[in-house]
Amino acid sequence: MQSRIVLFTLMFTSLVVISNITLVFLNESRIDVYISLSILAYYVSHALSRPSTTYKPVRILNIALFVLFAVIVAYRVYEVFIS
Amino acid sequence: MTPQLFIFGLNIIVISLFLALYGLMSGVNSLIGVASSLGVLGGVFIVYSRIPRDPTITALVNYSKILLESTTSIIEDLDLLDSNLCIVRKGNELLAVYSKIPCPIQVDPGVGFTGGSPYLAIPIEIPLVEGFEATGTVDQATLERMLRTIIVDELGMARELGLTITGNTYHVYIHGLIEVLKDYSKYPVDPYVIVTAAIIAYTTSASSIRVVEKTTTPDGVVIALRAGEIAE
Known part of the structure; x- marks a missing residue:
């Protein structure tokens, strides 16, 4: 279990750093893009390393991040419809 | 932490x-x-960071051993070392029943006497099943996936798992047992047998799941279970 958490930490950090550097170089100024890519990086790292799904705080975190991601996507879709 | x-x-x-x-x-x-x-x-x-680290797991392992040895003493005193193990459904509860008669249903949690035999009935709470539906079906692929998800992926009790179903008999092949639980599998209250039987009982909504045979292989264990037997 501990090695899976270490692997998850390394993967998640790497993905967040790579995505942030890429977005900064692309001069991206929309804050929600940074957050949504971090959330995606979390789910990708979680799916690949599977550190834990048994602990309640981790489950609550998964749900909270999913809800946040859904809100961001819904807001952007709403903006597209409005324009 | x-x-x-x-x-x-x-x-x-x-x-x-x-x-x-x-x-x-x-x-x-x-x-x-x-x-x-x-x-x-x-x-x-x-x-x-809140996930328990290894020293906490070590404390749990030691505590589990104490509980396991006390349960084994009770089973020995009741002369149930060679008894049948059956997962019996009682209302919404699943009980692991050790008894000389197979799958008695007139049992309550704890120690008692039924059908001319003493019994020990332990309430079982299956970890992590709330995400799965008790469909009552016996689709092999679905049941195997559920067993693998809980036993291998979530609980990390083994490296690999396979399932075959013949009529109402289930054969579960578990490979790559983890060291600490491998020691526990020598006790009458074997975690692999209990968890496997309880998951099958929950998923199939069977009234009872009897452990027919447990065979130890060099790298794992093969458990044969039969559904639906009830002692009158």
Whole structure:
């Protein structure tokens, strides 16, 4: 279990750093893009390393991040419809 | 809890707060974006730092051994060492029943006497099944996936698992047992047998699942279970 958490930490950090550097170089100024890519990086790292799904705080975190991601996507879709 | 990961996460959040503040003051949105992203990173690390680390697991292992030996003493005193193990459904509860008669249904949690035999009935709570539906079906692929998800992926009790179904008999092949639970599998209250039988009983909604045979292989265990037998 501990090695899976270490692997998850390394993967998640790497993905967040790579995505942030890429977005900064692309001069991206929309804050929600940074957050949504971090959330995606979390789910990708979680799916690949599977550190834990048994602990309640981790489950609550998964749900909270999913809800946040859904809100961001819904807001952007709403903006597209409005324009 | 992992203090290092907690402090690391906290540090990242502090850095992200300062970065967000600087981004707000200088009006650079990308800095605020990076700060938000770092905030997510730090928050995740703080949550994951709460997962118990290995020394806690060691304490749990020692405590489990104490409970296991006391349960084994009770089984010995009741002369149930060579008894049948059956998972019996009683209302919404599943009971692991050790008894000389197979699958008695007139049992209550604890120690008792039924059908001319003493019994020990242990209430079973299956970990992690709330995410799965008790369909009552016996589709082999679905049941095998559920067993593998809980036993291998979530609980990490083994490396691999296979299932075959013949009529109302289930053969479960479990390979790559983890060291600490491998020792426990020598006791009458075997975690592999109990968890496997309980998951099958829950999923198939069977009134009873009897453990017919348990065979130890060099790298694992093969458990044969039969559904639906009830002692009158």
